Amino acid sequence: MVDLALSEEFSAVSSRDAALKRFGRSDTRFRLMTLGAALLVVAIFAGLMVSLISGSWLALHTFGWGFLTNSVWNPVTEKFGAFAAIYGTLVSSALAMLLAVPLGIGIAIFLTELCPRALKRPVGIAIELLAGVPSIIYGIWGLFVFAPYFQQNVEPWIIEAFGNIPYLQDLFAGPPYGIGTFTASLILAIMILPFISAVTRDVFETVPPMQKEAAYGVGCTTWEVMWRIVLPFSRAGVVGGSMLALGRALGETMAVTFVIGNAHRINPSLLAPGTTISATIANEFTEALGDTYVSSLVALGLILFAITFIVLAAAQLMLKSLERRSGGKAA
Protein backbone atom coordinates (compact mmCIF):
# COMPACT_ATOMS: atom_id res chain seq x y z
CA MET A 1 0.00 0.00 0.00
CA VAL A 2 2.70 2.38 1.01
CA ASP A 3 4.82 1.14 -1.84
CA LEU A 4 2.04 1.75 -4.27
CA ALA A 5 1.51 5.31 -3.09
CA LEU A 6 5.20 5.96 -3.25
CA SER A 7 5.59 4.67 -6.75
CA GLU A 8 2.54 6.63 -7.90
CA GLU A 9 4.00 9.75 -6.43
CA PHE A 10 7.31 8.91 -7.98
CA SER A 11 5.84 8.36 -11.41
CA ALA A 12 3.89 11.59 -11.14
CA VAL A 13 7.09 13.43 -10.35
CA SER A 14 9.03 11.80 -13.15
CA SER A 15 6.30 12.41 -15.74
CA ARG A 16 6.17 16.02 -14.61
CA ASP A 17 9.91 16.15 -15.01
CA ALA A 18 9.65 14.69 -18.45
CA ALA A 19 6.93 17.12 -19.43
CA LEU A 20 8.99 20.04 -18.18
CA LYS A 21 11.95 18.82 -20.15
CA ARG A 22 9.82 18.39 -23.22
CA PHE A 23 8.44 21.89 -22.81
CA GLY A 24 11.93 23.21 -22.32
CA ARG A 25 13.14 21.54 -25.49
CA SER A 26 10.21 22.70 -27.59
CA ASP A 27 10.63 26.15 -26.09
CA THR A 28 14.26 26.28 -27.19
CA ARG A 29 13.37 24.90 -30.58
CA PHE A 30 10.72 27.59 -31.11
CA ARG A 31 13.05 30.35 -29.98
CA LEU A 32 15.77 29.14 -32.33
CA MET A 33 13.25 28.98 -35.19
CA THR A 34 12.24 32.61 -34.67
CA LEU A 35 15.88 33.60 -34.37
CA GLY A 36 16.66 31.71 -37.58
CA ALA A 37 13.87 33.48 -39.45
CA ALA A 38 15.07 36.83 -38.13
CA LEU A 39 18.62 36.07 -39.22
CA LEU A 40 17.29 35.07 -42.64
CA VAL A 41 16.10 38.67 -43.09
CA VAL A 42 19.66 39.84 -42.48
CA ALA A 43 20.95 37.12 -44.82
CA ILE A 44 18.62 38.32 -47.60
CA PHE A 45 19.92 41.84 -47.15
CA ALA A 46 23.53 40.69 -47.15
CA GLY A 47 22.86 38.46 -50.17
CA LEU A 48 21.33 41.38 -52.02
CA MET A 49 24.39 43.49 -51.35
CA VAL A 50 26.91 40.76 -52.17
CA SER A 51 25.19 39.75 -55.41
CA LEU A 52 25.03 43.36 -56.60
CA ILE A 53 28.70 43.92 -55.82
CA SER A 54 29.89 40.66 -57.37
CA GLY A 55 27.64 41.17 -60.42
CA SER A 56 28.98 44.63 -61.06
CA TRP A 57 32.64 43.73 -60.44
CA LEU A 58 33.49 43.35 -64.12
CA ALA A 59 32.01 46.71 -65.11
CA LEU A 60 33.57 48.58 -62.21
CA HIS A 61 36.89 46.92 -62.91
CA THR A 62 36.73 47.79 -66.61
CA PHE A 63 35.55 51.37 -66.32
CA GLY A 64 36.77 52.36 -62.86
CA TRP A 65 35.47 55.55 -61.29
CA GLY A 66 34.81 56.86 -64.78
CA PHE A 67 31.68 54.73 -64.76
CA LEU A 68 30.06 57.26 -62.45
CA THR A 69 30.96 60.36 -64.42
CA ASN A 70 30.81 59.16 -67.99
CA SER A 71 27.50 59.63 -69.79
CA VAL A 72 28.22 57.48 -72.85
CA TRP A 73 26.05 54.38 -73.00
CA ASN A 74 26.89 52.45 -76.12
CA PRO A 75 26.13 48.71 -76.24
CA VAL A 76 27.70 48.40 -79.69
CA THR A 77 31.18 49.55 -78.71
CA GLU A 78 30.64 48.24 -75.16
CA LYS A 79 31.41 51.61 -73.61
CA PHE A 80 29.23 52.28 -70.59
CA GLY A 81 28.87 55.17 -68.19
CA ALA A 82 26.16 55.69 -65.64
CA PHE A 83 26.00 59.45 -65.48
CA ALA A 84 22.99 59.99 -67.75
CA ALA A 85 20.94 57.45 -65.79
CA ILE A 86 22.03 58.84 -62.42
CA TYR A 87 21.23 62.35 -63.61
CA GLY A 88 17.78 61.29 -64.83
CA THR A 89 17.05 59.46 -61.58
CA LEU A 90 18.02 62.40 -59.40
CA VAL A 91 16.32 65.06 -61.53
CA SER A 92 13.02 63.20 -61.94
CA SER A 93 12.86 62.35 -58.22
CA ALA A 94 13.80 65.86 -57.11
CA LEU A 95 11.14 67.37 -59.34
CA ALA A 96 8.56 64.87 -58.10
CA MET A 97 9.41 65.73 -54.50
CA LEU A 98 9.15 69.44 -55.26
CA LEU A 99 5.56 68.88 -56.38
CA ALA A 100 4.49 66.12 -54.01
CA VAL A 101 5.78 67.40 -50.66
CA PRO A 102 3.70 70.61 -50.55
CA LEU A 103 0.68 68.78 -51.93
CA GLY A 104 1.08 65.90 -49.48
CA ILE A 105 1.39 68.25 -46.52
CA GLY A 106 -1.62 70.17 -47.82
CA ILE A 107 -3.68 66.99 -47.92
CA ALA A 108 -2.57 66.08 -44.40
CA ILE A 109 -3.57 69.53 -43.15
CA PHE A 110 -6.91 69.23 -44.90
CA LEU A 111 -7.52 65.83 -43.31
CA THR A 112 -6.53 66.79 -39.77
CA GLU A 113 -7.85 70.36 -39.52
CA LEU A 114 -10.31 71.30 -42.22
CA CYS A 115 -12.18 68.25 -43.35
CA PRO A 116 -15.78 67.91 -42.14
CA ARG A 117 -16.05 64.85 -39.91
CA ALA A 118 -18.31 63.01 -42.33
CA LEU A 119 -15.82 63.37 -45.19
CA LYS A 120 -12.73 62.48 -43.16
CA ARG A 121 -12.90 58.71 -43.65
CA PRO A 122 -13.87 58.66 -47.34
CA VAL A 123 -11.20 61.19 -48.30
CA GLY A 124 -8.60 59.38 -46.19
CA ILE A 125 -9.51 56.06 -47.82
CA ALA A 126 -9.40 57.58 -51.31
CA ILE A 127 -5.88 58.86 -50.69
CA GLU A 128 -4.82 55.49 -49.30
CA LEU A 129 -6.29 53.71 -52.33
CA LEU A 130 -4.11 55.92 -54.48
CA ALA A 131 -1.18 54.37 -52.60
CA GLY A 132 -2.50 50.88 -53.30
CA VAL A 133 -2.72 51.25 -57.09
CA PRO A 134 0.13 49.16 -58.57
CA SER A 135 2.85 51.16 -60.28
CA ILE A 136 2.29 49.49 -63.64
CA ILE A 137 -1.20 51.02 -63.66
CA TYR A 138 0.34 54.48 -63.28
CA GLY A 139 2.62 53.53 -66.15
CA ILE A 140 -0.08 52.44 -68.58
CA TRP A 141 -2.27 55.41 -67.60
CA GLY A 142 0.66 57.76 -68.05
CA LEU A 143 1.51 56.33 -71.46
CA PHE A 144 -1.97 56.17 -73.01
CA VAL A 145 -3.92 58.91 -71.22
CA PHE A 146 -1.71 61.45 -69.48
CA ALA A 147 1.18 61.80 -71.93
CA PRO A 148 -0.95 62.41 -75.06
CA TYR A 149 -3.11 64.94 -73.22
CA PHE A 150 -0.03 66.62 -71.82
CA GLN A 151 1.60 66.72 -75.24
CA GLN A 152 -1.37 68.35 -76.95
CA ASN A 153 -2.73 70.66 -74.30
CA VAL A 154 -0.07 71.53 -71.77
CA GLU A 155 3.41 71.27 -73.24
CA PRO A 156 2.93 73.68 -76.17
CA TRP A 157 1.60 76.21 -73.68
CA ILE A 158 4.55 75.70 -71.31
CA ILE A 159 7.07 76.02 -74.14
CA GLU A 160 5.48 79.23 -75.29
CA ALA A 161 5.07 80.71 -71.81
CA PHE A 162 8.70 80.16 -70.84
CA GLY A 163 10.06 80.73 -74.34
CA ASN A 164 11.50 84.17 -73.71
CA ILE A 165 12.63 83.90 -70.12
CA PRO A 166 16.37 83.24 -69.75
CA TYR A 167 17.30 79.93 -68.04
CA LEU A 168 13.68 78.78 -67.91
CA GLN A 169 13.56 78.67 -71.69
CA ASP A 170 16.33 76.05 -71.62
CA LEU A 171 14.52 74.01 -68.99
CA PHE A 172 11.31 73.95 -71.00
CA ALA A 173 12.61 73.87 -74.53
CA GLY A 174 12.06 71.76 -77.58
CA PRO A 175 9.23 70.01 -79.34
CA PRO A 176 6.42 68.63 -77.17
CA TYR A 177 7.12 64.88 -77.10
CA GLY A 178 4.56 64.07 -74.42
CA ILE A 179 6.93 61.56 -72.87
CA GLY A 180 10.01 62.84 -71.09
CA THR A 181 11.55 63.64 -67.74
CA PHE A 182 8.88 66.15 -66.77
CA THR A 183 6.01 63.76 -67.49
CA ALA A 184 7.75 61.05 -65.49
CA SER A 185 8.16 63.46 -62.58
CA LEU A 186 4.46 64.32 -62.61
CA ILE A 187 3.45 60.65 -62.57
CA LEU A 188 5.98 59.99 -59.80
CA ALA A 189 4.58 62.92 -57.83
CA ILE A 190 1.06 61.46 -57.99
CA MET A 191 2.46 58.09 -56.91
CA ILE A 192 4.36 59.27 -53.83
CA LEU A 193 1.75 61.83 -52.80
CA PRO A 194 -0.27 59.35 -50.68
CA PHE A 195 2.85 58.13 -48.83
CA ILE A 196 3.78 61.65 -47.81
CA SER A 197 0.27 62.58 -46.75
CA ALA A 198 -0.25 59.34 -44.80
CA VAL A 199 2.94 59.76 -42.73
CA THR A 200 2.40 63.49 -42.30
CA ARG A 201 -1.19 62.98 -41.14
CA ASP A 202 -0.03 60.42 -38.59
CA VAL A 203 2.62 62.72 -37.11
CA PHE A 204 0.21 65.67 -37.12
CA GLU A 205 -2.07 63.60 -34.94
CA THR A 206 0.69 63.14 -32.36
CA VAL A 207 0.70 66.89 -31.66
CA PRO A 208 -0.79 67.33 -28.18
CA PRO A 209 -4.28 68.84 -28.62
CA MET A 210 -3.58 71.06 -25.62
CA GLN A 211 -0.91 72.98 -27.56
CA LYS A 212 -3.20 73.53 -30.52
CA GLU A 213 -6.10 74.54 -28.32
CA ALA A 214 -3.92 76.99 -26.43
CA ALA A 215 -2.86 78.58 -29.72
CA TYR A 216 -6.45 78.81 -30.93
CA GLY A 217 -7.35 80.19 -27.50
CA VAL A 218 -5.02 83.19 -27.86
CA GLY A 219 -6.62 83.93 -31.22
CA CYS A 220 -4.37 82.24 -33.81
CA THR A 221 -5.83 81.49 -37.21
CA THR A 222 -5.74 77.92 -38.54
CA TRP A 223 -2.75 78.82 -40.70
CA GLU A 224 -0.85 80.23 -37.73
CA VAL A 225 -1.59 77.14 -35.64
CA MET A 226 -0.31 74.88 -38.42
CA TRP A 227 2.75 76.97 -39.23
CA ARG A 228 3.84 77.92 -35.72
CA ILE A 229 2.67 74.96 -33.61
CA VAL A 230 1.95 71.80 -35.60
CA LEU A 231 4.70 71.92 -38.23
CA PRO A 232 7.58 72.72 -35.83
CA PHE A 233 6.39 69.95 -33.51
CA SER A 234 6.20 67.36 -36.26
CA ARG A 235 9.14 68.48 -38.41
CA ALA A 236 11.20 65.31 -37.98
CA GLY A 237 8.23 63.14 -38.93
CA VAL A 238 7.39 65.15 -42.01
CA VAL A 239 11.00 65.09 -43.19
CA GLY A 240 11.32 61.36 -42.42
CA GLY A 241 8.10 60.55 -44.25
CA SER A 242 9.16 62.63 -47.24
CA MET A 243 12.48 60.80 -47.38
CA LEU A 244 10.70 57.45 -47.37
CA ALA A 245 8.74 58.76 -50.34
CA LEU A 246 11.96 59.94 -51.97
CA GLY A 247 13.38 56.43 -51.58
CA ARG A 248 10.34 55.15 -53.38
CA ALA A 249 10.59 57.70 -56.18
CA LEU A 250 14.29 56.96 -56.76
CA GLY A 251 13.70 53.25 -57.25
CA GLU A 252 10.33 53.35 -58.96
CA THR A 253 10.52 51.36 -62.16
CA MET A 254 7.36 50.66 -64.06
CA ALA A 255 5.61 54.03 -63.82
CA VAL A 256 8.77 55.74 -65.05
CA THR A 257 9.79 53.25 -67.74
CA PHE A 258 6.57 53.85 -69.69
CA VAL A 259 6.79 57.62 -69.86
CA ILE A 260 10.39 58.78 -69.64
CA GLY A 261 11.42 57.94 -73.18
CA ASN A 262 14.53 55.88 -72.43
CA ALA A 263 17.14 58.09 -74.04
CA HIS A 264 20.70 57.90 -72.69
CA ARG A 265 21.28 61.59 -73.13
CA ILE A 266 21.54 64.48 -70.77
CA ASN A 267 19.29 67.16 -72.11
CA PRO A 268 18.94 70.44 -70.24
CA SER A 269 15.27 70.54 -71.23
CA LEU A 270 12.95 68.75 -68.82
CA LEU A 271 10.52 68.07 -71.65
CA ALA A 272 13.05 65.95 -73.54
CA PRO A 273 13.21 62.17 -73.16
CA GLY A 274 15.69 60.89 -70.60
CA THR A 275 16.18 57.75 -68.59
CA THR A 276 16.59 56.59 -65.01
CA ILE A 277 18.63 53.78 -63.48
CA SER A 278 15.62 51.56 -62.90
CA ALA A 279 14.12 52.24 -66.33
CA THR A 280 17.43 51.35 -68.00
CA ILE A 281 17.66 48.05 -66.11
CA ALA A 282 14.02 47.17 -66.81
CA ASN A 283 14.32 47.90 -70.51
CA GLU A 284 17.69 46.45 -71.34
CA PHE A 285 18.48 43.65 -68.92
CA THR A 286 16.80 40.75 -70.68
CA GLU A 287 18.13 41.86 -74.03
CA ALA A 288 21.65 42.65 -72.91
CA LEU A 289 24.32 40.64 -74.73
CA GLY A 290 27.82 40.20 -73.43
CA ASP A 291 29.21 40.12 -69.93
CA THR A 292 30.26 43.77 -69.85
CA TYR A 293 26.78 44.96 -70.77
CA VAL A 294 25.05 42.81 -68.14
CA SER A 295 27.64 43.74 -65.54
CA SER A 296 27.20 47.45 -66.32
CA LEU A 297 23.46 47.11 -65.74
CA VAL A 298 24.06 45.38 -62.40
CA ALA A 299 26.50 48.17 -61.54
CA LEU A 300 23.69 50.66 -62.20
CA GLY A 301 21.64 48.63 -59.73
CA LEU A 302 24.44 48.86 -57.19
CA ILE A 303 24.52 52.65 -57.54
CA LEU A 304 20.74 52.78 -57.10
CA PHE A 305 21.08 50.57 -54.03
CA ALA A 306 23.69 52.89 -52.54
CA ILE A 307 21.59 56.01 -53.16
CA THR A 308 18.35 54.54 -51.80
CA PHE A 309 20.16 52.97 -48.84
CA ILE A 310 21.46 56.36 -47.73
CA VAL A 311 18.08 58.03 -48.17
CA LEU A 312 16.13 55.23 -46.46
CA ALA A 313 18.60 54.88 -43.60
CA ALA A 314 18.39 58.61 -42.91
CA ALA A 315 14.60 58.39 -43.01
CA GLN A 316 14.61 55.45 -40.57
CA LEU A 317 16.86 57.21 -38.10
CA MET A 318 14.70 60.31 -38.23
CA LEU A 319 11.43 58.43 -37.69
CA LYS A 320 13.05 56.31 -34.95
CA SER A 321 14.16 59.38 -33.01
CA LEU A 322 10.62 60.70 -33.30
CA GLU A 323 9.19 57.43 -32.00
CA ARG A 324 11.55 57.53 -29.05
CA ARG A 325 10.53 61.08 -28.26
CA SER A 326 6.80 60.40 -28.35
CA GLY A 327 7.34 57.11 -26.53
CA GLY A 328 9.28 58.92 -23.84
CA LYS A 329 6.47 61.39 -23.45
CA ALA A 330 3.85 58.70 -23.07
CA ALA A 331 5.87 56.95 -20.40
Next chain:
Amino acid sequence: MNRAIYARRRAVNGIFLVLSTGAAAIGIIALVLILYALLKNGVGGLSAAVFTENTPAPGSAGGLANAIFGSVMMSVVAVIVGTPIGMLAGTYLAEYGRHSWLAFIIRFVNDILLSAPSILIGLFIYELIVVRMGHFSAYAGMAALAVIVIPVVVRTTENMLLLVPNTMREAAASIGAPRSIAIRAITWQAARAGIVTGVLLAVARISGETAPLLFTALNNQFWSADPNAPMASLPIVIFQFANSPYDDWHHLAWAGALIITAAVLTLSIFARLLESRQR
Protein backbone atom coordinates in the same frame (compact mmCIF):
# COMPACT_ATOMS: atom_id res chain seq x y z
CA MET B 1 -3.84 99.59 -37.92
CA ASN B 2 -5.15 96.62 -36.00
CA ARG B 3 -7.82 96.19 -38.60
CA ALA B 4 -5.19 96.03 -41.34
CA ILE B 5 -3.32 93.28 -39.48
CA TYR B 6 -6.53 91.34 -38.93
CA ALA B 7 -7.45 91.62 -42.59
CA ARG B 8 -4.03 90.41 -43.63
CA ARG B 9 -4.10 87.44 -41.26
CA ARG B 10 -7.58 86.55 -42.44
CA ALA B 11 -6.48 86.75 -46.06
CA VAL B 12 -3.37 84.60 -45.48
CA ASN B 13 -5.49 82.08 -43.63
CA GLY B 14 -8.06 82.04 -46.43
CA ILE B 15 -5.44 81.48 -49.13
CA PHE B 16 -3.91 78.67 -47.14
CA LEU B 17 -7.24 76.95 -46.53
CA VAL B 18 -8.05 77.10 -50.22
CA LEU B 19 -4.62 75.71 -51.14
CA SER B 20 -4.82 72.71 -48.84
CA THR B 21 -8.37 71.93 -49.91
CA GLY B 22 -7.07 72.17 -53.46
CA ALA B 23 -4.31 69.68 -52.64
CA ALA B 24 -6.87 67.17 -51.37
CA ALA B 25 -8.96 67.79 -54.48
CA ILE B 26 -5.94 67.10 -56.73
CA GLY B 27 -5.32 63.79 -54.98
CA ILE B 28 -8.92 62.69 -55.37
CA ILE B 29 -9.16 63.90 -58.96
CA ALA B 30 -6.03 61.88 -59.83
CA LEU B 31 -7.59 58.74 -58.36
CA VAL B 32 -10.89 59.35 -60.17
CA LEU B 33 -9.12 60.01 -63.50
CA ILE B 34 -7.10 56.80 -63.23
CA LEU B 35 -10.10 54.68 -62.27
CA TYR B 36 -12.18 56.30 -65.02
CA ALA B 37 -9.53 55.55 -67.67
CA LEU B 38 -9.28 51.96 -66.42
CA LEU B 39 -13.03 51.45 -66.60
CA LYS B 40 -13.45 53.19 -69.95
CA ASN B 41 -10.65 51.27 -71.65
CA GLY B 42 -10.77 48.06 -69.68
CA VAL B 43 -14.44 47.13 -69.55
CA GLY B 44 -14.67 47.01 -73.36
CA GLY B 45 -11.84 44.49 -73.45
CA LEU B 46 -13.32 42.23 -70.78
CA SER B 47 -15.00 39.13 -72.11
CA ALA B 48 -15.16 35.45 -71.29
CA ALA B 49 -12.25 34.90 -73.65
CA VAL B 50 -10.00 37.01 -71.43
CA PHE B 51 -10.31 34.37 -68.73
CA THR B 52 -10.32 31.26 -70.89
CA GLU B 53 -7.85 31.85 -73.72
CA ASN B 54 -4.10 32.33 -73.69
CA THR B 55 -2.21 35.42 -74.76
CA PRO B 56 -2.47 35.74 -78.53
CA ALA B 57 0.03 36.53 -81.24
CA PRO B 58 -0.41 40.03 -82.64
CA GLY B 59 -3.45 40.31 -84.86
CA SER B 60 -5.33 37.28 -83.55
CA ALA B 61 -7.86 37.00 -80.77
CA GLY B 62 -7.02 35.70 -77.36
CA GLY B 63 -7.17 36.26 -73.64
CA LEU B 64 -5.05 36.45 -70.55
CA ALA B 65 -5.75 33.04 -68.97
CA ASN B 66 -2.12 31.94 -68.76
CA ALA B 67 -1.06 35.29 -67.32
CA ILE B 68 -3.81 35.29 -64.69
CA PHE B 69 -2.95 31.73 -63.73
CA GLY B 70 0.76 32.58 -63.52
CA SER B 71 0.15 35.64 -61.36
CA VAL B 72 -2.12 33.76 -58.97
CA MET B 73 0.18 30.77 -58.72
CA MET B 74 3.37 32.75 -58.12
CA SER B 75 1.69 35.07 -55.62
CA VAL B 76 0.14 32.19 -53.69
CA VAL B 77 3.42 30.28 -53.42
CA ALA B 78 5.30 33.46 -52.47
CA VAL B 79 2.81 34.16 -49.68
CA ILE B 80 2.87 30.56 -48.44
CA VAL B 81 6.67 30.67 -48.28
CA GLY B 82 7.04 34.23 -47.05
CA THR B 83 4.35 34.39 -44.36
CA PRO B 84 5.75 31.83 -41.87
CA ILE B 85 9.26 33.24 -42.19
CA GLY B 86 7.99 36.77 -41.73
CA MET B 87 5.79 35.80 -38.80
CA LEU B 88 8.60 33.98 -37.00
CA ALA B 89 11.04 36.83 -37.56
CA GLY B 90 8.46 39.38 -36.39
CA THR B 91 7.82 37.19 -33.33
CA TYR B 92 11.53 37.19 -32.56
CA LEU B 93 11.63 40.99 -32.71
CA ALA B 94 8.56 41.48 -30.54
CA GLU B 95 8.89 38.62 -28.04
CA TYR B 96 12.53 37.62 -27.71
CA GLY B 97 14.76 40.35 -29.13
CA ARG B 98 12.93 43.54 -28.21
CA HIS B 99 15.75 45.75 -27.04
CA SER B 100 18.83 43.69 -27.95
CA TRP B 101 21.33 45.08 -30.42
CA LEU B 102 20.66 42.15 -32.77
CA ALA B 103 16.97 43.05 -32.89
CA PHE B 104 17.90 46.65 -33.57
CA ILE B 105 19.98 45.60 -36.59
CA ILE B 106 17.32 43.22 -37.88
CA ARG B 107 14.65 45.88 -37.54
CA PHE B 108 16.78 48.41 -39.40
CA VAL B 109 17.64 45.98 -42.20
CA ASN B 110 14.02 44.90 -42.47
CA ASP B 111 12.77 48.46 -42.82
CA ILE B 112 15.33 49.09 -45.56
CA LEU B 113 14.21 45.94 -47.39
CA LEU B 114 10.61 47.04 -46.97
CA SER B 115 11.14 50.12 -49.12
CA ALA B 116 14.07 48.98 -51.25
CA PRO B 117 13.42 49.28 -55.00
CA SER B 118 11.80 46.05 -56.11
CA ILE B 119 13.85 45.92 -59.30
CA LEU B 120 16.93 45.35 -57.14
CA ILE B 121 15.22 42.30 -55.61
CA GLY B 122 14.82 41.09 -59.19
CA LEU B 123 18.54 41.57 -59.88
CA PHE B 124 19.40 39.74 -56.65
CA ILE B 125 17.26 36.70 -57.47
CA TYR B 126 18.59 36.75 -61.03
CA GLU B 127 22.16 36.49 -59.73
CA LEU B 128 21.19 33.98 -57.05
CA ILE B 129 18.87 31.61 -58.92
CA VAL B 130 18.58 32.34 -62.64
CA VAL B 131 22.33 32.45 -63.26
CA ARG B 132 22.93 29.23 -61.28
CA MET B 133 20.04 27.35 -62.90
CA GLY B 134 20.97 28.69 -66.28
CA HIS B 135 17.44 29.64 -67.29
CA PHE B 136 14.50 31.81 -66.26
CA SER B 137 11.85 30.05 -64.20
CA ALA B 138 8.71 30.55 -62.16
CA TYR B 139 10.72 29.34 -59.13
CA ALA B 140 12.85 32.47 -59.42
CA GLY B 141 9.74 34.63 -59.75
CA MET B 142 8.23 33.07 -56.64
CA ALA B 143 11.47 33.60 -54.72
CA ALA B 144 11.58 37.26 -55.75
CA LEU B 145 7.99 37.82 -54.64
CA ALA B 146 8.61 35.95 -51.37
CA VAL B 147 11.54 38.27 -50.64
CA ILE B 148 9.08 41.16 -51.01
CA VAL B 149 6.46 39.50 -48.79
CA ILE B 150 8.80 38.78 -45.86
CA PRO B 151 9.59 42.35 -44.71
CA VAL B 152 5.93 43.37 -44.96
CA VAL B 153 4.85 40.48 -42.73
CA VAL B 154 7.75 41.03 -40.31
CA ARG B 155 6.78 44.66 -39.82
CA THR B 156 3.05 44.05 -39.26
CA THR B 157 3.64 40.97 -37.04
CA GLU B 158 5.98 42.91 -34.80
CA ASN B 159 3.69 45.94 -34.63
CA MET B 160 0.66 43.80 -33.85
CA LEU B 161 2.43 41.72 -31.20
CA LEU B 162 3.65 44.88 -29.49
CA LEU B 163 0.03 45.97 -29.16
CA VAL B 164 -0.78 42.85 -27.11
CA PRO B 165 -0.80 43.90 -23.44
CA ASN B 166 2.04 42.51 -21.32
CA THR B 167 -0.49 41.42 -18.67
CA MET B 168 -1.59 38.66 -21.04
CA ARG B 169 1.98 37.35 -21.26
CA GLU B 170 2.30 37.54 -17.49
CA ALA B 171 -0.99 35.72 -17.02
CA ALA B 172 0.23 32.93 -19.29
CA ALA B 173 3.50 32.71 -17.39
CA SER B 174 1.72 32.63 -14.04
CA ILE B 175 -0.22 29.49 -14.93
CA GLY B 176 3.06 27.89 -15.93
CA ALA B 177 2.82 28.06 -19.71
CA PRO B 178 6.23 27.86 -21.36
CA ARG B 179 7.10 30.89 -23.44
CA SER B 180 6.64 29.23 -26.81
CA ILE B 181 3.16 28.02 -25.89
CA ALA B 182 2.24 31.40 -24.47
CA ILE B 183 3.27 33.00 -27.75
CA ARG B 184 1.47 30.53 -29.95
CA ALA B 185 -1.70 30.16 -27.88
CA ILE B 186 -2.05 33.65 -26.44
CA THR B 187 -0.22 36.46 -28.19
CA TRP B 188 -0.57 35.14 -31.75
CA GLN B 189 -4.27 34.64 -31.17
CA ALA B 190 -4.66 38.14 -29.77
CA ALA B 191 -2.83 39.65 -32.75
CA ARG B 192 -4.41 37.39 -35.38
CA ALA B 193 -6.61 39.95 -37.15
CA GLY B 194 -3.72 42.38 -37.46
CA ILE B 195 -1.37 39.77 -38.86
CA VAL B 196 -4.00 38.66 -41.40
CA THR B 197 -4.34 42.31 -42.45
CA GLY B 198 -0.59 42.45 -43.00
CA VAL B 199 -0.62 39.32 -45.13
CA LEU B 200 -3.49 40.69 -47.22
CA LEU B 201 -1.59 43.92 -47.80
CA ALA B 202 1.45 41.88 -48.81
CA VAL B 203 -0.68 39.96 -51.33
CA ALA B 204 -2.01 43.25 -52.69
CA ARG B 205 1.52 44.53 -53.02
CA ILE B 206 3.02 41.55 -54.86
CA SER B 207 0.11 40.95 -57.22
CA GLY B 208 0.90 44.24 -58.92
CA GLU B 209 4.69 43.91 -58.84
CA THR B 210 6.28 43.91 -62.25
CA ALA B 211 9.91 44.85 -61.89
CA PRO B 212 11.07 41.80 -59.87
CA LEU B 213 9.47 39.40 -62.36
CA LEU B 214 11.03 40.94 -65.47
CA PHE B 215 14.20 38.87 -65.31
CA THR B 216 13.18 36.05 -63.01
CA ALA B 217 9.93 34.48 -64.25
CA LEU B 218 10.27 36.32 -67.57
CA ASN B 219 7.16 35.63 -69.67
CA ASN B 220 5.51 32.79 -71.48
CA GLN B 221 3.19 33.03 -74.42
CA PHE B 222 1.64 29.66 -73.66
CA TRP B 223 -0.13 27.97 -70.79
CA SER B 224 2.46 26.65 -68.38
CA ALA B 225 2.10 25.18 -64.91
CA ASP B 226 5.72 24.05 -64.78
CA PRO B 227 7.48 26.02 -62.05
CA ASN B 228 10.83 25.16 -63.59
CA ALA B 229 9.99 27.00 -66.81
CA PRO B 230 9.33 30.68 -67.54
CA MET B 231 5.81 31.69 -66.58
CA ALA B 232 3.55 34.50 -67.74
CA SER B 233 2.14 36.98 -65.25
CA LEU B 234 -0.40 39.77 -65.62
CA PRO B 235 1.90 42.72 -64.92
CA ILE B 236 4.56 41.50 -67.35
CA VAL B 237 1.98 40.88 -70.06
CA ILE B 238 0.57 44.37 -69.51
CA PHE B 239 4.08 45.80 -69.79
CA GLN B 240 4.81 43.90 -72.99
CA PHE B 241 1.43 44.52 -74.62
CA ALA B 242 1.20 48.21 -73.74
CA ASN B 243 4.63 48.85 -75.25
CA SER B 244 3.69 47.07 -78.49
CA PRO B 245 2.31 48.83 -81.54
CA TYR B 246 -0.74 46.53 -81.86
CA ASP B 247 -4.24 47.70 -80.98
CA ASP B 248 -5.50 44.22 -79.95
CA TRP B 249 -2.65 43.97 -77.48
CA HIS B 250 -3.45 47.42 -76.12
CA HIS B 251 -7.05 46.35 -75.43
CA LEU B 252 -5.85 43.24 -73.61
CA ALA B 253 -3.35 45.33 -71.62
CA TRP B 254 -6.16 47.61 -70.45
CA ALA B 255 -8.34 44.63 -69.54
CA GLY B 256 -5.46 43.15 -67.55
CA ALA B 257 -4.84 46.49 -65.84
CA LEU B 258 -8.49 46.65 -64.82
CA ILE B 259 -8.37 43.11 -63.42
CA ILE B 260 -5.23 43.78 -61.38
CA THR B 261 -6.47 47.10 -60.02
CA ALA B 262 -9.86 45.62 -59.09
CA ALA B 263 -8.16 42.73 -57.31
CA VAL B 264 -5.62 44.89 -55.49
CA LEU B 265 -8.11 47.56 -54.40
CA THR B 266 -10.61 44.92 -53.22
CA LEU B 267 -7.87 43.29 -51.17
CA SER B 268 -6.74 46.53 -49.59
CA ILE B 269 -10.29 47.67 -48.80
CA PHE B 270 -10.95 44.25 -47.26
CA ALA B 271 -7.74 44.53 -45.22
CA ARG B 272 -8.72 47.97 -44.00
CA LEU B 273 -12.20 46.81 -42.99
CA LEU B 274 -10.62 44.00 -41.00
CA GLU B 275 -8.27 46.47 -39.37
CA SER B 276 -11.02 48.91 -38.41
CA ARG B 277 -13.27 46.16 -37.04
CA GLN B 278 -10.40 45.05 -34.82
CA ARG B 279 -10.24 48.50 -33.29
